[in-house]
Amino acid sequence: MDLPSLNEHDGHVKLSPLQGASDPGPSIANWLFRVSDGRQRSSLRVLDVGCGRGDTVAWLVEQGFDALGIDVRADYVANGRDYLGPDRLAVLEGEVYPFPDDHFDIVISDQVFEHVADLAQLAKEVARTTKPGGVGLHVFPAKWIWTEPHLRAPAVHWLPKGRLRRGAIKLALATGRTAPYFTEWTLAERTRIFSDYSEHETFYRRPAEIRRVLEAAGLSVNLRDASRQRVLFKLGYPGLPAPLIRLAAWMYRNTRVMYLTTSKASE
Ligand SMILES: C[S@@+](CC[C@H](N)C(=O)[O-])C[C@H]1O[C@@H](n2cnc3c(N)ncnc32)[C@H](O)[C@@H]1O
Known part of the structure; x- marks a missing residue:
């Protein structure tokens, strides 16, 4: 189908x-x-x-x-x-x-x-x-972002493409931990819709x-530099010590958005 x-x-x-x-x-x-x-x-x-x-x-x-x-x-x-x-x-x-x-x-x-x-x-x-x-x-989005932003499913994109990722997507769908798209379709069909997208349209x-x-x-x-600026903007340009700002910027660009x-x- x-x-x-x-x-x-x-x-x-x-x-x-x-x-x-x-x-x-x-x-x-x-x-x-x-x-x-x-x-x-x-x-x-x-x-x-x-x-x-x-x-x-x-x-x-x-x-x-x-x-x-x-x-x-x-x-x-x-x-x-x-x-x-x-x-x-x-x-x-x-x-x-x-x-x-x-x-x-x-x-x-x-x-x-x-x-x-x-x-x-x-x-x-x-x-x-x-x-x-x-x-x-x-x-x-960073490779290590927790919630995959298109499927809105936790960490499924960390897994290799193929059976393992499809299984994780199915589990996320079955437990309601995805975007609420295509809820009128069966679990098997939704798994295919979400998995096909993850497999063919995302490349982390x-x-x-x-x-x-x-x-x-x-x-x-x-x-x-631009990630650092982003973090400073988000934090409201606080007078934090430089190492803390560097750490926050590293975390932001590696686990949120680059x-x-x-x-x-x-x-
Ligand atoms: C998530 S959308 C972002 C669209 C827009 N930049 C925004 O922020 O609203 C990703 C876009 O990239 C396009 N795209 C994917 N691969 C591309 C490529 N190789 N060259 C140009 N555009 C591409 C898609 O068709 C889609 O419109």
């Missing part, structure tokens, strides 16, 4: 037309304002990789940036085009982005790396289309592996 994808659950916003901009949260916004400080925003080309229907692209345009988005899902992109016009969002067909070399000042992605099977290809295209001296911010990696892949594409990588920044060397 054909089962739906987990993405098709009720209330999934990308399946409906974009109605307005959504800000990407204070940490991404603050980083963008910091790196663009003192520069004319309209002269800065920003690419949002994995833009979905373009909620963040719409916000970037509102903030004055020259923003574009790209996504593999044509249906999501179509849902943004009435609001944003035909030229702001591109569908990624094949492997190569439809943008020239050295085109973007800033490349961001939000909740995308964990969905990308071929991270080396993404890194190659991000590196190619970033201008020399350009920068990037990539935000994604260790920070060191992500760093290696991005560096191999020619980008410099910083795993620490804020990773990149830069491409100036020529």
Whole structure:
């Protein structure tokens, strides 16, 4: 029997037309304002990789940036085009982005790396289309986050793909410890819907592996600074001793969300 994808659950916003901009949260916004400080925003080309229907692209345009988005899902992109016009969002067909070399000042992605099977290809295209001296911010859930954020099931993504993970997902579903999607389906069917998504649409990696892949594409990588800023923002910039802040930032980026920044060397 054909089962739906987990993405098709009720209330999934990308399946409906974009109605307005959504800000990407204070940490991404603050980083963008910091790196663009003192520069004319309209002269800065920003690419949002994995833009979905373009909620963040719409916000970037509102903030004055020259923003574009790209996504593999044509249906999501179509849902943004009435609001944003035909030229702001591109569908990624094949492997190569439809943008020239050295085109973007800033490349961001939000909740995308964990969905990308071929991270080396993404890194190659991000590196190619970033201008020399350009920068990037990539935000994604940590491999060791306790609750897998799409299934909302505890720790199932820590297990190897295959029987063991499917068993853990089944147990989480049977005990009500998942997102409440597709509750009208049988346990076996829900197990398949959740497991297929986990297996084919999520790819959690260790920070060191992500760093290696991005560096191999020619980008410099910083795993620490933006996560530290995020933690300081969350804690309200307390006057804590530096080692405690370092520990909190390490825990945050390894067990919650990674804020990773990149830069491409100036020529
Ligand atoms: C969880 S959504 C995040 C969307 C958006 N960034 C946001 O924060 O709302 C992940 C997005 O990444 C897209 N995606 C997955 N693999 C991709 C790839 N290799 N290149 C570009 N987009 C990709 C998906 O289609 C999806 O729209």
